[in-house]
Amino acid sequence: MSLKLEHVTKKYRDFTAVQDLNFEIEKGEIFGLIGQNGAGKTTTFRMILDLQETTEGTITWEGKPINSVNRDILGYLPEERGIFPQMKVDEQLYFFGELRGMKRDELKKEVDFWINRFDLEEKRKDKAETLSKGNQQKVQLIASFIHKPKFLILDEPFSGLDPVNKDLLKNAILLLRDQGMTILFSSHQMENVEELCDHLCLLKRGVSLFSGSLLDLKKQYGKTKLTIRTEMPLEEANLPGVKEIKNIKGEYLLTLEDESFAKGIFDVVSNGAYIEKFSLDYLSLDEIFKDQVGGVHV
Missing domain, CATH: 3.40.50.300 (P-loop containing nucleotide triphosphate hydrolases)
Incomplete structure (x- = not known):
């Protein structure tokens, strides 16, 4: 030490x-x-x-x-x-x-x-x-x-x-x-x-x-950030466990209640359209920081 x-x-x-x-x-x-x-x-x-x-x-x-x-x-x-x-x-x-x-x-x-x-x-x-x-x-x-x-x-x-x-x-x-x-x-x-x-x-x-x-800090939040690139209009889909969904330049950014919902979302999307990208990950440190301290840092 x-x-x-x-x-x-x-x-x-x-x-x-x-x-x-x-x-x-x-x-x-x-x-x-x-x-x-x-x-x-x-x-x-x-x-x-x-x-x-x-x-x-x-x-x-x-x-x-x-x-x-x-x-x-x-x-x-x-x-x-x-x-x-x-x-x-x-x-x-x-x-x-x-x-x-x-x-x-x-x-x-x-x-x-x-x-x-x-x-x-x-x-x-x-x-x-x-x-x-x-x-x-x-x-x-x-x-x-x-x-x-x-x-x-x-x-x-x-x-x-x-x-x-x-x-x-x-x-x-x-x-x-x-x-x-x-x-x-x-x-x-x-x-x-x-x-x-x-x-x-x-x-x-x-x-x-x-x-x-x-890594331990990120694990407290779990893998709740899901990125999907697909032709399916996800705003209209009935996706389980989604707290927030954004469409940024043709790529959907989803915030999940829990990572366990990812499989159900994959099943829904893959049943209706080709999936170009499906990526589940931890929140970034910047996202965690904003959540922890409240508001945008300067």
Whole structure:
């Protein structure tokens, strides 16, 4: 076990930002912390980083209190970005690496690798203020792990990135995990969490609604999402156990009361028309998130 939070609470006078939070992160795992704005994610990150004290509860890293471990094992990308505007790209990375105790000669290989990996080679001698927002974010991201921390926290790392750069970041996160790094991150884009995480914690107003494996969360809802592509007008069919039906660009999306109704629906549809597609699946994390927290997240 790398990181463990036990009964962690953070209060500010009469306001409770985090209430009795418990979760564990295994070594070399990518763990998602999700919730609406104000749910307590950043407060949790700051307590883990020992930037704020817990009101109650304990946070440990490999069995030791988090405030007793060497700070150099930690890496952090805050949601509020900030790099030195007048400093060149490669010098920024050397600077942040040296702050963490690394020598310039041992940093060179890492700096060169990540600059190339994030398509920044032509920008390496440019001042940060001249970069696009996306490239500035990539520089700060590299700076958060250039010193090879054992534990990395990424607060909304995908914010503002286009699809190509999102893929670059996802692949980088997977590479870091494969190298043994433990990663905790938050994102409002649930597809990123679903793609990268095996385990997660869902917060609402400082309270954990769920903590565990993504698959276990989905199993709580069962396979209630049915997609059908057929020429039969399903709006007119008498289909058992259907709570909602939508026709989106010729494809029917059905929400079932229970997955057991799927066979009966198949029998009805297959008896009257050719079925091009019939797919039963769990709800997406985005759909579960909206159901759990109530309303659309921002």
